[in-house]
Amino acid sequence: MIKVEHLIKKFDEKIVLNDISFEVKDGETLAIVGFSGSGKSTILKIICGLLEEDLGKITTTEGDVAMVFQYSALFDSLNVHDNIIFALQERKELRKKYTTEDLDNIVKEKLKLVGLEGIENKFPSELSGGMQKRVSFARAIVTNPKTILYDEPTAGLDPISSTLIEDYIVRLKEETHASSIVVTHQMSTIERTADKVLMLYNGKCVFKGTPKEMCEAGNEYTKQFVTASLTGPMKMLAE
């Protein structure tokens, strides 16, 4: 479960998140959509503890919070194998649990899940952007987290790899009953993975509902988003 109540976040004087509240139950996926710069990544970073909220309350189920970063953030001095098992090797309580063989098997299994078998010994700089994204996906889920945050998991992927990742997001949710948040710009990802959608504009929540409602309901904001129209209540803000 992820529960966010009256979250407010400012950077200097600029209010980026203004009174955002939502709840994601166990085994549910929430999609967050909104303009570039509307604070989507900021919400995720606050939930996983990288940023501090100014006001508001955040509760998550006990256990690991995993995050797939927008720009992958793979460790470029480590190869794919070591990237994936980073948490298992570096965390004190986990280190003794696994033998080298276990770790090798885990890496193989995770790489298979994201469709990238046999690249264990490559370094992140030798991979394409989409491959890096998939490896970072594998790295994030290696500790069986109870809360999973995906920052644009399918951005920059071809449609088939996107589907692969989307399917996996759904499968993971069903298997582990984790609660997840997916930040995305793609309708296909929303339709395939999300149970609920939250739309941000100008630091405020302008829509909350199911993907179906998003496409149907007479909300001017979502209508503009779904039809990708230039006319509507949302204007690109010139700062």
Add this chain to the structure above:
Amino acid sequence: MEQIRVFFKKSATYQLLQILAEQFEDFITTLGEIAQRGLKTLMCILTGQINWKEVIEQSSRFGVSSLPITISIVSMTSIIVAMQVAGEMVKQGGGNYVGLLVAMLTVRETGIIMSGFAIISMIGSSLASEIATMKVTEQIDAISVLGVDPVRYLFVPRVIAGTLMMPPVLIIASTFGILGGGVASTAVSELSYKAYFTSVWSGLFIYDIKVALAKAFVYGCTIALISCTCGYMAKGGAKGVGIATTKAVVWSFVAIVIWDLIFSVAFFF
């Protein structure tokens, strides 16, 4: 009143003061960060949270890859000093003191300070830019989210490596320095190797060597800690990495000169 304020804000005086204030604030923040990270690193070391594999890797970077430069810089300095003074000293009848002078100078001052400068420009800058790049590409955020303490993972092995490797580097570089001084002195004057090295022995004191080794520990630790911290504080993109690297180098230079002053006052005054 309002007009005066607006006018004042545009004036050079105000802007100068503002820049000074910002610089001062930055100075204090950096100092605080260094102290804070240093304490945390120390805590990790004391509680035994050390990844020895990583320590060895960093040590080879610190001690081995820097050796060619360190040796050349330290021996060059000794050679230059020897060339400048040997001829004249022999002429004035002080030939027996050339070795003593070079040895004393190398052990007490030039060996350590030149090794320090070499290490800063080679290793310190690379530590800072490495960590700064990790910071601006969110790799450090990723470390935290994966439940690993970035200070433990990044700082501890580097600071240990810096502290442990600086003394051997110093010993090797200083040895080459004294040998180089010998070659130079005999080349530019009538001095024999035997006379030079006899005089070297009379200029080497255990006390000096102990102080030099203590300095090496302290400088190595300081350089690693400052470089890591400055990298860790990086913000923004490529420009932030550049700023962090410059800052690491400048701060390390100033820090070891200050340490040198402190050591000189404390042990040789």
